[in-house]
Amino acid sequence: MIPDSPFTLVLSGGGLKGLAHVGVLKALEERALVPSLVVGSSIGSLIGAAWAAGVPVRQMEARARLIRRKDVFQVARADVALRRLLAPSLYRREPLEALIASLVGNATFSDLKRRLLVNTVDLHSGMQVMWGLPGLRSTKVADAVAASCALPGIFPPREINGRDYVDGAIIENLPVRMAASLGEGPILAVNVAAMSVRRSALETQGFAATYSRGIEIVMQTQIETQLRDWKGPPLVLVQPKVEHISMFAFDKTDELIDAGYRATANTLDQLGTRLGGIARGMHPVRRLRVLVDEERCVGCGSCVVQAPQVFRLDAKGKAEVMTPVQSWSPIDGAYVLNCPTYAISVRPEDSAA
Helix, strand or coil: CCCCCCCEEEECCCHHHHHHHHHHHHHHHHCCCCCCEEEEECHHHHHHHHHHCCCCHHHHHHHHHHCCHHHCCCECHHHHHHHHHHCCECECCHHHHHHHHHHHCCCEHHHCCCCEEEEEEECCCCCEEEECCCCCCCCEHHHHHHHHCCCCECCCCEEECCEEEEECHHHHCCCHHHHHHHCCCCEEEECCCCCCCCCCCHHHCCHHHHHHHHHHHHHHHHHHHHHCCCCCCCEEEECCCCCCCCCCCCCCHHHHHHHHHHHHHHHHHHHCCCHHHCCCCEECCEEEEEEECCCCCCCCCHHHHHCCCCEEECCCCCEEECCCEEEECCCCCHHHHHCCCCCEEEEECCCCC
8 A cells, every 4th residue: 555645534423333433543554544534424523533633543542441421421311301302412412522622622623734524414404514624614623523423312412603513424424425525536434333233122222222223224224325326436435343332332442443443454455455546436346146045035025126136036936046146345235134034145256155
């Protein structure tokens, strides 16, 4: 890899799973790869802002290990008790805003030595607003990050210049469109919001758990939709293996950081070339063989509807693979996850049967 090749780093939201972004930065630093622009949403904006403010990756890693639930989530008891359904959120804003301020201080976007964009949404107009753009650089970075982390219902909206802003993830959790318009070179996008693992009944009990699971599903569906027919600059999609971890887990920090590091290192190694020299399209691409377990298949036809170029129903009404070997980008293969009986599987095309 050529260290000086410009590229844009996009960091998604995903609750505490976003601590994997620290591992991403660690892997990039080891390879002397420095983004020319960082675009962050929700916790991705917090990690990106800390990096842009000059916080060393080692310090971020140490600080992440010290974060406890009380440092982020404190129930807004008075609001919930007195205002009930008129309460602005379930949790108070002060703990999270104190954490943000401790990392980025009072700096404005103009004060930053590194280029940063923070993804938010104007609550009243529904418009996406990217702080850090020309004309939006005099705002305090901490205010923009607090707005980007204000997931509606969880944290109250953040007022900036008389208007209320919330988490940009409700429009674009992985803000690659803006990155394609404003950045240089390829895009390295990190998605920590994947939801391919089933949640148990215990993991979906209560308002916060049910709400976060719903948000996970919305975020992943949104990302798959916007990337399915990607026509922008070369895009390298990194998806750390964190889908089994809850958005609000505070006891998985080491695992999250390691997952971000490993996924980034493995993806960069797979490219086998300098980041600035890859072709257009989405990367990395893998050759996989698609298999159907006939005993599990009930012939529902879901796979045929989703991928008619891959499947058909045979004479017995079971799914049949017409083109077994497929070239997959990182977002392909939703039909595997959506099979209701788990009858579809894949394996590397060159592996043993």
